[in-house]
Amino acid sequence: MPGMKDHDTDLATRIVHHDYLPPVGFVAPQPGVYKASTVIFPNVAAMRTREWKDKSGYTYGLHGTPTTFILEERLCTLEGGLQCVLVPSGLAAIANVALALLKPGDEVLIPDNAYGPSKDLANGELARFGITHVLYDPLDPTDLAARITPATKLVWLEAPGSVTMEFPDLCEQVRICRARGITTALDNTWGAGLAFAPFDLTGDGSLGVDISAHALTKYPSGGGDVLMGSVITRDLALHMKIKLTHMRLGLGVGVNDAEAVLRSLPSIGLRYRAHDEAARTLAQWMQQQPAIAQVLHPALAGSPGHDHWKALCGAAQGGPGAAAGLFSVMIDARFTQDQVDLFCDSLRLFKLGYSWGGPMSLVVPYQLASMRARSSAHLQPGTLVRFSIGLESVEDLQQDLQQAMERAFSLA
Template identity: 35%
Template sequence: MTETTPDDRKGLKAKTRLIHAGRRPSEQFGFVNTPIYRGSTVLFPTLDDLTRRNAKFSYGTQGTPTTEALETAWTELSGAAGTVLVPSGLAAISLALLTAVKAGDHILVTDSAYRPTRIFCDGILARMGVETTYYDPWIGAGIEALIRANTSVIFLEAPGSQSFEMQDVPAIAKVARAKGVCTILDNTWATPIFFPPHERGVDMAIEAGTKYLSGHSDLLLGLVSANAQWLNRLRATFDAFAMCPGPEDVFLALRGLRTLDLRLREAERQGLALATWLAERDEVAVVLHPALPSCPGHALWKRDFLGSSGLFSVILRPCSTAALAAMLDGLKLFGMGFSWGGFESLVIPFDCRVYRTATQWSPPGPALRFSVGLEDIEDLKADLAEGFERLRAVG
């Protein structure tokens, strides 16, 4: 068997590239998977080699064959110039922002962003002298009016982490490029399989590998991919922090990579089926799923995305806190817990009113975010139907 190269794989589908990218069995005595390399010290054969750092790997913080395998695979999948790995999704957000900002800068962040992103901007970046302005996620090319002379970053998330507003990423990226502003996208919901970030004009793309790349709710990992313009600066910032993930987590992510397409497409199918069923329930006022024609962001999703994942939200009709607790506490198949993208289904209540600043969040009733797993869809519906019965019984 002849190993494929990145050039060989350029014409292949993503499903095929996921299987072959980042693997070199010929360098691993024929074993299929890249092994776990644990270590800090790398030995050099001569003084000259040591002095000149003449080695592919010179110290553990700069990478190992394990991390290189995932970095190169993710770079190929996302259409980037390069990728770095960090210990969590939030670490990926922090690293990308720290790569692009300096004291005295101004940045623009979507009002629908993952809340820890806001906490980092309003805390750490504010202490560094970086000012953050939150903007309406629906703004599109109109974001040009918010760009100042010292604006260095536009941070996007499509769709929004809980409220699922869909952003016009290409339009915003075009404006940013013309103004010399770096665009950073949290692409965790879609992954590069359903949204090729750099092809759509984004400079740096963030992925919480904790979610779909892992697929099993048993690791923490973040990835930041960058285009050629930003890669060297990203790598230099990463090297300065030595923000390294554990080798076991990287190994598990590599294993998850091989089945990512299958799991993501099943999550898409399951998510759409449950979202459609929930839209017909009397207890549900609104379903926030970009792939549904009824969702406000559907046209943008249809134009720019290649699919949808299993994460979406619903707004219930008005009910008491006791009724909501009765519904959720008795669920047998939907766990209540943070994160998503694993094999098990999850649900959490949320309320954006406490932190939105550029837009108003005023749903008619409680909001729930669902992460649909790989259980049988009819069993999931039955579990929720019993939950809705308990909700109605309490009122």
């Protein structure tokens, strides 16, 4: 310790207060991992004046470290935003937005095909806080417009819809809300900043969502081993509402988790394309299978909202467009739920598990009637099964699907 001799202090004290600092200038491919609850200030003046809200300084671990600041900035680059907060999960991102922007008497509109826990949040905590919600038809912009009232303060958007994969006319939805001065928040987990630019939907900077919520658990992580979410904005005043609520709720993320996402981000484009190509190959193959009544994948002609996907995600410009590694199928109604369950249980490479975006392919059967407020004429009768395609060999996955269908549906 400066000014103190070794014999003046105990060994433990000398270790805790050791004054060695490594030289500056160390640069490596991956950012350093800075762990802290306590942040040390050089003097009282710094303690009283240092600011964390604009990332000009550090005050407490919950308000950011160099590691989380770097991740936030790189995520802004990924999605085209200017400000970002990190939260413990994708659902926490949705909750952070709702609690920051809504008060008793307000109303939020949610697409009927939204992520299920988002609707559960509206039915539970938001309802108890005196915040109402209304479900709208995501494939009918006029239905969205008709449901907006003076109490509507927030509209959630989802592209594509959860599980059933309908792709909305996102540009028209945003135009409707913007004309009425209503904040839009997009669950951008599927697009991941790669399929389309959420803050620049038209490519000329004239149209974009106000908020992008992202479950970093999926493609940014890519390993199936991290839970994290983000809320990204371009408007500073809107960002500060979200950030101050984030602070008051005590939301934070583990720095080792931030490190894992930082390590995976450079490969997100490569992984996303690999998931996309494999999913399209298998979805097209599934269309030819006699047990399958319908394949739901935005990039497939005839899938609900395909033309909207084509226009927004690049295919209209002559390329293949971009999509994620998800698709769902409707198992023909002539097969029982027990047979569908046997099909899922018979898969060897596809594992039963929620989430997606990791290296392992997953499958989940759903009971759709319990998930939707209205019937969907665009869906064929049957039982819905969702697949998340991982990074295995497409040929191996196809053989796995084939053997499971032969076993469950007696289709030799």
